[in-house]
Amino acid sequence: MTVYPLHGAIRTYAWGSRTAIAELQGRPASEGPEAELWLGAHPGDPSTVPGPDGPLALNALISGDPAGQLGAPIVERFGDRLPYLMKVLAAAGPLSLQAHPDADYAKAAFARQEQDPAAPKNYTDGHHKPEMLVALTPFEALCGFRSPQVSAEVLSELNLPQLAPVVTALHDGDLETAVRTLLSWPESERDDLIKQVSSAAQQVPEDHGHTPSFVLAVDLAANYPGDPGVLVALLLNLVWLQPGQAIWMPAGNLHAYLGGLGVELMASSDNVLRGGLTPKRVDVDELLRVLRFEVLDDPLLHPTELAPGVTSWKVPVPDFELYRVTLTEDRPPAQLPGSGPRVILGASGDIHVGEGHGTPVEVRPGEAAYAPASAGPLTAAGVGVLFVASVPA
Numbered sequence: 001m002t003v004y005p006l007h008g009a010i011r012t013y014a015w016g017s018r019t020a021i022a023e024l025q026g027r028p029a030s031e032g033p034e035a036e037l038w039l040g041a042h043p044g045d046p047s048t049v050p051g052p053d054g055p056l057a058l059n060a061l062i063s064g065d066p067a068g069q070l071g072a073p074i075v076e077r078f079g080d081r082l083p084y085l086m087k088v089l090a091a092a093g094p095l096s097l098q099a100h101p102d103a104d105y106a107k108a109a110f111a112r113q114e115q116d117p118a119a120p121k122n123y124t125d126g127h128h129k130p131e132m133l134v135a136l137t138p139f140e141a142l143c144g145f146r147s148p149q150v151s152a153e154v155l156s157e158l159n160l161p162q163l164a165p166v167v168t169a170l171h172d173g174d175l176e177t178a179v180r181t182l183l184s185w186p187e188s189e190r191d192d193l194i195k196q197v198s199s200a201a202q203q204v205p206e207d208h209g210h211t212p213s214f215v216l217a218v219d220l221a222a223n224y225p226g227d228p229g230v231l232v233a234l235l236l237n238l239v240w241l242q243p244g245q246a247i248w249m250p251a252g253n254l255h256a257y258l259g260g261l262g263v264e265l266m267a268s269s270d271n272v273l274r275g276g277l278t279p280k281r282v283d284v285d286e287l288l289r290v291l292r293f294e295v296l297d298d299p300l301l302h303p304t305e306l307a308p309g310v311t312s313w314k315v316p317v318p319d320f321e322l323y324r325v326t327l328t329e330d331r332p333p334a335q336l337p338g339s340g341p342r343v344i345l346g347a348s349g350d351i352h353v354g355e356g357h358g359t360p361v362e363v364r365p366g367e368a369a370y371a372p373a374s375a376g377p378l379t380a381a382g383v384g385v386l387f388v389a390s391v392p393a
Contacts, residue, residue, distance in 0.1 A: 043258075132246055
């Protein structure tokens with residue numbers, strides 16, 4: 001067998017949907033939230049493939065034959081590890097405000113942490129974690145800083161005198177001071193501040209130009225009382241993705257997912273620096289060290305059509321690339337894009353994926369397959385939509 005059925009692990013974070021992944025896979029909903037379906041070889045929750053003695057973890061398969069599984073060029077560049085992780089993300093509520101370090105910072109910070117047993121445990125590994133997301137359903141997210149002048153207008157409309165220093169910093173284009181001031185707000189005053197923010201936001205007329213920001217503030221304040229991340233969220237681009245649209249979160253980009261179902265592809269790391277909107281560990285000082293206080297004018301990641309039915313989203317990192325392949329009844333079996341080790345995810349329809357001399361693997365919605373580098377060219381037959389994760393050549 002060269003192409004393997006790939007069974008992913010489901011993470012049950014509290015913000016996850018109870019139905020979205022189940023509906024995608026065409027099965028009954030589970031009793032609890034299903035937030036993320038992990039498809040890859042990350043040691044935190046590796047996917048499995050059929051082995052001679054039962055399910056075999058993908059990272060174990062790779063470590064047994066790195067050159068055959070990954071290809072010599074990828075081993076030389078990344079070592080004996082699959083450099084990307086694909087996820088199906090199903091958010092029923094907001095995720096934490098977060099950012100990820102770049103590769104050099106992650107390597108150095110992880111090394112310092114490992115050398116000092118008393119150091120805060122912010123890093124799980126020495127790798128970066130840039131990521132992209134393509135919406136499968138309408139998807140709402142916060143992605144990157146918007147114009148600080150626009151954010152100043154929004155906060156000014158709340159008419160809260162205590163926010164005057166933040167508004168002034170934003171008028172001056174000083175995003176770093178504005179964010180630092182909010183995230184360092186005295187703990188004894190936070191609860192009252194966020195209550196006032198929620199109350200003021202509810203008083204703004206519904207036809208106001210910034211109504212979506214005020215609706216967001218009320219919603220976040222209800223879920224995270226006393227959390228200054230409610231205000232930091234108002235400094236970010238509020239994005240509504242339609243199915244097929246994508247966003248890109250490079251190193252240092254502050255973001256948070258709010259709701260919807262999407263396909264994520266990222267470098268294989270679990271390094272997350274959180275600033276709020278979460279019960280998990282928050283380290284404001286470390287987050288501020290990795291944040292890039294730059295305005296993101298266009299948070300959308302625009303697609304490139306490579307061939308009829310084949311779309312890609314180009315990202316400026318060597319770890320991964322993502323393709324969407326649409327197969328229709330009037331097209332013959334298609335050769336899949338990408339090379340090296342590939343993870344193939346079904347999004348709709350019923351498609352079989354295989355290589356020249358192996359048995360094709362059926363890939364239905366929410367199901368996946370893994371093809372090592374040694375598989376060579378892959379062919380897909382059927383009707384539906386696939387996502388293919390690969391490593392740029």
